[in-house]
Amino acid sequence: MSDLHIRCADLTDIEAVLQFWREAAEGTSISDDYDGVARLISRDPEALLLAEGDGSLAGTVIAGFDGWRCSAYRLAVHPSCRRQGIATALMEAAEQRFIALGGRRVDAMVLEANEPAHHTWAAADYHREDHWRRWVKPL
Template structure:
């Protein structure tokens, strides 16, 4: 993985990121993404959306959200050709470093119910299910 770099996504990559998420299978059970929404995220916090890049190709992504109170990880995606090569762990390590830099006390990761592979990955990184909480959403 010496040829892998982790960096913030760039505004002009919004279209490529949406296509990447579709190819990586990371769009299930989510509202439809738009380039505008991706660009707004990056404009609000230039370090919130990070990508793993190899040979100038995006092979992984992670949204690293910091709201000033809590630190949230979501949208972890690794392209099928790069899975099981350490990309996801490098993205999570990057996120943990950013969390320390901003003074976060803990990190949470959002994982879809029934995503056994995702749950196993997060558990292997030292995360655990918080049984007494459930996420409530309201579409706008």
């Protein structure tokens, strides 16, 4: 990608982001709707990072920090743009954000069945912690 630019999403990006996730992201979340993304952007305007290049959305990551933990969600790169360093650029931007906020460690949510994602995260020096499991309760 010749002109990759990473920026924070704003409320005008929500529909494009939701469409992008339907095409490029694995799995869905209970928050994958207009209201969920609007709440994210309104609460933390710098959390949703977008990678744009050649005039279109090429990738996303949510770099959330609650004052205690740094969490990465929705790292996704459009299938036609993969293997061009976009995920690496997004995670570097997320990590710089976390460092600036005083974060100490990044937790990433990665689907168990998404083998290509496992390789992406491992290549970025992340490792799996098998002694933890996620417990959830929809509200």
